Amino acid sequence: MADDRKLTTRAADFSGWYNDVVLRAELADYSPVRGCMVIRPNGYGIWERMQRALDTMFKATGHENAYFPLFIPESFLHKEAEHVQGFAPEAAVVTHGGGQKLAEPLIVRPTSETIIYSMYAKWVQSYRDLPIKINQWANVVRWEMRTRLFLRTLEFLWQEGHTAHATHDEAEEETRIILSIYREFMEQWMAMPPVTGLKTESERFAGALRTYACEAMMQDNRALQAGTSHNLGQNFAKAFELQFQSESGSIEHAWNTSWGVSTRLVGGLVMTHGDDNGLRTPPRLAPIEVIVVPIWKSDAEQARLLEAANRLRDDLTQWGGRGDDRLRVRVDAREGVKPGAKYYEWELRGVPLRIELGPRDLEKQACVAARRDTREKASLPLDALAPAVSALLERIQSNMLATARERREAHSIREPITYHSFRELMAGEGAFVYAGWNGDPEVEARVKAETKATIRCLPDPEFRSSPAPSRCLVTGEPARHEVLWARAY
Amino acid sequence: MADDRKLTTRAADFSGWYNDVVLRAELADYSPVRGCMVIRPNGYGIWERMQRALDTMFKATGHENAYFPLFIPESFLHKEAEHVQGFAPEAAVVTHGGGQKLAEPLIVRPTSETIIYSMYAKWVQSYRDLPIKINQWANVVRWEMRTRLFLRTLEFLWQEGHTAHATHDEAEEETRIILSIYREFMEQWMAMPPVTGLKTESERFAGALRTYACEAMMQDNRALQAGTSHNLGQNFAKAFELQFQSESGSIEHAWNTSWGVSTRLVGGLVMTHGDDNGLRTPPRLAPIEVIVVPIWKSDAEQARLLEAANRLRDDLTQWGGRGDDRLRVRVDAREGVKPGAKYYEWELRGVPLRIELGPRDLEKQACVAARRDTREKASLPLDALAPAVSALLERIQSNMLATARERREAHSIREPITYHSFRELMAGEGAFVYAGWNGDPEVEARVKAETKATIRCLPDPEFRSSPAPSRCLVTGEPARHEVLWARAY
Numbered sequence: 001m002a003d004d005r006k007l008t009t010r011a012a013d014f015s016g017w018y019n020d021v022v023l024r025a026e027l028a029d030y031s032p033v034r035g036c037m038v039i040r041p042n043g044y045g046i047w048e049r050m051q052r053a054l055d056t057m058f059k060a061t062g063h064e065n066a067y068f069p070l071f072i073p074e075s076f077l078h079k080e081a082e083h084v085q086g087f088a089p090e091a092a093v094v095t096h097g098g099g100q101k102l103a104e105p106l107i108v109r110p111t112s113e114t115i116i117y118s119m120y121a122k123w124v125q126s127y128r129d130l131p132i133k134i135n136q137w138a139n140v141v142r143w144e145m146r147t148r149l150f151l152r153t154l155e156f157l158w159q160e161g162h163t164a165h166a167t168h169d170e171a172e173e174e175t176r177i178i179l180s181i182y183r184e185f186m187e188q189w190m191a192m193p194p195v196t197g198l199k200t201e202s203e204r205f206a207g208a209l210r211t212y213a214c215e216a217m218m219q220d221n222r223a224l225q226a227g228t229s230h231n232l233g234q235n236f237a238k239a240f241e242l243q244f245q246s247e248s249g250s251i252e253h254a255w256n257t258s259w260g261v262s263t264r265l266v267g268g269l270v271m272t273h274g275d276d277n278g279l280r281t282p283p284r285l286a287p288i289e290v291i292v293v294p295i296w297k298s299d300a301e302q303a304r305l306l307e308a309a310n311r312l313r314d315d316l317t318q319w320g321g322r323g324d325d326r327l328r329v330r331v332d333a334r335e336g337v338k339p340g341a342k343y344y345e346w347e348l349r350g351v352p353l354r355i356e357l358g359p360r361d362l363e364k365q366a367c368v369a370a371r372r373d374t375r376e377k378a379s380l381p382l383d384a385l386a387p388a389v390s391a392l393l394e395r396i397q398s399n400m401l402a403t404a405r406e407r408r409e410a411h412s413i414r415e416p417i418t419y420h421s422f423r424e425l426m427a428g429e430g431a432f433v434y435a436g437w438n439g440d441p442e443v444e445a446r447v448k449a450e451t452k453a454t455i456r457c458l459p460d461p462e463f464r465s466s467p468a469p470s471r472c473l474v475t476g477e478p479a480r481h482e483v484l485w486a487r488a489y
Numbered sequence: 490m491a492d493d494r495k496l497t498t499r500a501a502d503f504s505g506w507y508n509d510v511v512l513r514a515e516l517a518d519y520s521p522v523r524g525c526m527v528i529r530p531n532g533y534g535i536w537e538r539m540q541r542a543l544d545t546m547f548k549a550t551g552h553e554n555a556y557f558p559l560f561i562p563e564s565f566l567h568k569e570a571e572h573v574q575g576f577a578p579e580a581a582v583v584t585h586g587g588g589q590k591l592a593e594p595l596i597v598r599p600t601s602e603t604i605i606y607s608m609y610a611k612w613v614q615s616y617r618d619l620p621i622k623i624n625q626w627a628n629v630v631r632w633e634m635r636t637r638l639f640l641r642t643l644e645f646l647w648q649e650g651h652t653a654h655a656t657h658d659e660a661e662e663e664t665r666i667i668l669s670i671y672r673e674f675m676e677q678w679m680a681m682p683p684v685t686g687l688k689t690e691s692e693r694f695a696g697a698l699r700t701y702a703c704e705a706m707m708q709d710n711r712a713l714q715a716g717t718s719h720n721l722g723q724n725f726a727k728a729f730e731l732q733f734q735s736e737s738g739s740i741e742h743a744w745n746t747s748w749g750v751s752t753r754l755v756g757g758l759v760m761t762h763g764d765d766n767g768l769r770t771p772p773r774l775a776p777i778e779v780i781v782v783p784i785w786k787s788d789a790e791q792a793r794l795l796e797a798a799n800r801l802r803d804d805l806t807q808w809g810g811r812g813d814d815r816l817r818v819r820v821d822a823r824e825g826v827k828p829g830a831k832y833y834e835w836e837l838r839g840v841p842l843r844i845e846l847g848p849r850d851l852e853k854q855a856c857v858a859a860r861r862d863t864r865e866k867a868s869l870p871l872d873a874l875a876p877a878v879s880a881l882l883e884r885i886q887s888n889m890l891a892t893a894r895e896r897r898e899a900h901s902i903r904e905p906i907t908y909h910s911f912r913e914l915m916a917g918e919g920a921f922v923y924a925g926w927n928g929d930p931e932v933e934a935r936v937k938a939e940t941k942a943t944i945r946c947l948p949d950p951e952f953r954s955s956p957a958p959s960r961c962l963v964t965g966e967p968a969r970h971e972v973l974w975a976r977a978y
Contacts, residue, residue, distance in 0.1 A: 029608065032565070033595065036558035038608055041623065044555045064530035065537060069522045070597075070628055070644050071581075076521070092560075093585040094597065097643075098632035099578060106522065108559075108583065108597070119518065119527055134530065139559055139628065143587030154586075155559050324813040 009276045014220040022149045025279045025349045035147040035154035045287030057181045063133045071106035076114040079239040086206020090142040108141040116162045121242040135161040150267030158262035164254040171255035175231040178259045179212045182227035191282040191400035192272045197457030209233030215456040217408040218271035221430035223456045223486040229259035279350030283393040290329040291346045295358035319386035414465045426451040436469035436479025456484045498765045503709040511638045514768045514838045524636040524643035534776030546670045552622045560595035565603040568728040575695020579631040597630040605651045610731040624650040639756030647751035653743040660744035664720040667748045668701045671716040680771040680889035681761045686946030698722030704945040706897040707760035710919035712945045712975040718748035768839030772882040779818040780835045784847035808875035903954045915940040925958035925968025945973045
């Protein structure tokens with residue numbers, strides 16, 4: 001952390017600012033392999049907490065974890081017609097193993113529908129074997145040409161859920177349950193409120209019947225597709241002969257869903273909450289929630305302050321008021337680094353709360369608590385500090401969500417605008433624009449070509465405008481749907 | 490679980506028995522990709538609990554998790570002379586990506602020393618940047634020709650720790666700390682007591698200065714190398730220019746360690762504890778600790794018994810006597826499956842404790858607890874059931890460890906034996922043989938060729954014989970070391 005150069009500001013260059021924060025907060029680093037990144041402990045700690053929260057939610061809704069092979073026989077990818085078109089161009093191909101050329105090349109999984117449904121076909125005979133609700137935490141590879149740390153990398157980490165059901169409606173319900181889990185996770189843990197809805201045909205998953213997505217607004221007013229949940233219909237079941245005998249004795253194809261979120265979420269967290277001083281991490285996802293910085297001038301003070309800081313840390317970490325979820329606290333006891341430099345560094349790294357403890361604070365049996373989100377400072381008594389810190393962290397968490405939601409609404413446009421204004425807006429500061437669409441894919445393609453904006457989704461009811469837009473943004477024809485337009489990552 | 494064929498017995502065919510248990514207990518399945526397996530929820534649940542326990546121990550000793558790329562440039566593998574000899578023959582090679590032939594082929598990581606130390610070289614300038622103590626949970630690929638479920642697969646899951654230190658002694662200490670963590674985990678969680686010690690030159694990791702290992706005895710008296718911890722010296726630091734400025738200002742190469750355990754441990758658990766009825770899982774690693782089987786004959790009884798079984802489960806899971814670590818309990822409420830069939834199935838799957846609850850038990854406000862390890866049954870009062878069940882699970886855990894330890898000692902030979910007897914033993918029932926060795930690699934190679942037994946390790950002090958063997962098992966020359974001989978997986 002010896003690097004004292006100022007961060008690029010968001011206003012000057014949002015993309016440059018993003019890279020600066022990711023690298024300088026040591027969330028990730030470039031690797032010697034083109035397009036592949038290294039996730040450093042600071043970034044991985046956030047991902048681990050994301051994993052833990054999501055995993056708990058998946059298990060609470062009856063899902064189990066399993067693990068399927070990294071390699072997929074090339075022929076498998078070709079069994080579902082849309083799927084191969086979507087993924088074959090991005091394939092990483094293993095042609096040699098153990099010094100021999102392989103009879104059939106292997107694809108490094110870009111997603112695991114094909115290999116997983118081929119296994120389900122082996123495991124399922126009767127309706128009694130359904131539903132299967134399995135998730136896996138894994139790495140996948142898509143040969144992207146233009147990569148960005150966390151947002152788009154050749155290899156990334158994710159979870160992919162794959163379920164099989166006896167009926168269409170049960171699969172559809174599963175798809176929606178997962179979408180609501182993703183939304184709850186993004187709001188309650190990431191403090192990143194997404195708009196949820198249905199993808200248009202041109203944006204849906206290769207091989208799906210319907211794709212639902214969470215679309216979050218970043219601070220440059222672009223959308224980040226942060227999680228998707230697919231109703232796959234019977235497409236893969238037919239391609240892989242995933243059949244079962246129904247209760248009435250007939251042989252039927254199963255109905256599948258798949259759904260995933262990835263390390264891209266860490267990038268979304270940075271672009272939702274970061275500021276010109278670096279990262280801001282929502283407390284619930286912060287590997288360190290509280291950094292304690294003792295301040296001393298003499299050797300005698302040093303011993304006394306260090307001891308007090310360690311005691312304060314122990315008081316906080318041993319407090320049982322949050323049950324199993326203990327406060328995550330660290331003391332920065334480094335010598336030869338000034339307090340100001342420590343503040344700068346921990347702000348950069350996004351620790352939600354800093355506690356400063358100097359000789360005069362100690363005399364008053366108090367400390368100074370500095371919030372990372374608002375940068376407000378307040379003196380807190382050392383007596384009964386843990387409940388006060390815990391309450392403050394909750395306020396930070398909810399304030400970050402409220403701020404992000406307000407920001408999104410302030411940059412959302414629901415009033416009818418002309419296509420001319422829309423083009424200017426998308427060429428400039430951007431926005432989430434809710435507007436009517438005549439349902440024609442050619443209109444969608446034209447807007448994308450002219451403005452780079454795309455239909456992010458047909459918003460779910462609670463995100464729709466009232467009254468509903470009556471005219472198509474582009475053609476002025478009667479609107480068939482209300483859609484959300486934005487430029488996207 | 491409709492498969493009622495009898496399991497192969499251990500006595501008839503240990504290897505066939507092992508495959509039967511893994512497949513029928515639904516721990517894993519064969520996949521369509523040669524040598525790659527699918528880890529099913531029953532097996533993955535055990536692995537998840539292993540991960541959680543080890544991860545906690547790593548973090549308690551100052552390690553952090555991170556993630557490094559799956560792909561390694563082919564040239565990296567060649568930078569350390571021994572390393573490339575060890576791993577290049579087993580490489581899976583990606584030659585094409587995104588439809589293009591790659592300028593430099595990429596190796597799917599067989600282990601990550603090369604890519605990780607190339608990153609550490611970028612991150613480390615001064616002694617202040619040391620130590621680095623990072624672990625990653627990842628998949629790796631080694632192109633094995635003969636594969637076995639869990640024990641030897643093309644792809645496997647593992648953790649690999651990689652550390653960098655300023656001195657040899659600090660690296661050596663780290664290597665030993667990790668070995669002791671592995672041993673404690675295997676004893677206290679897996680109930681699989683290993684012998685620990687140093688590998689000979691011929692068995693050490695490709696590129697290491699010293700390799701330490703945990704060697705556990707399976708029920709066929711063969712050794713399973715269950716975890717290794719390597720002091721890499723400065724070999725990789727020199728190959729990847731991992732240097733730092735010392736406190737005195739000189740430029741020095743860092744000292745590295747690496748260490749890992751893998752999903753192979755699940756295979757070790759099966760071969761340590763399984764019996765002719767299937768798997769036995771140590772309670773601490775069991776995804777389900779207690780299976781409750783309600784027994785009814787009439788519809789009226791069914792409603793009453795199901796209600797009582799659910800109440801019993803709730804009482805157990807809500808009990809706080811183990812703190813955060815709640816009892817893991819499930820009720821088998823399936824209709825149309827007889828109690829006996831349920832018992833058979835849960836025994837096969839290795840659930841440590843079964844609770845049978847019938848109408849007469851309920852009248853007496855009692856239930857029957859059946860241990861999976863000893864198959865003993867006892868009646869327990871429903872009142873204050875949770876502490877009784879918890880204590881019983883602890884007894885099962887410690888009994889399994891004691892049984893495994895006794896078994897190992899009963900099949901260990903410490904008295905001097907002739908090489909002739911040794912050969913007969915290794916061709917027959919096998920054993921762990923502690924004996925003298927003159928230190929000559931040619932003797933080691935000859936024994937391997939003649940008996941398939943290898944030196945598993947130079948045992949750590951507490952595993953050595955007293956008095957120490959004075960003569961070499963093979964040549965009769967004075968012994969330089971006491972070594973542990975066994976046939977191994």
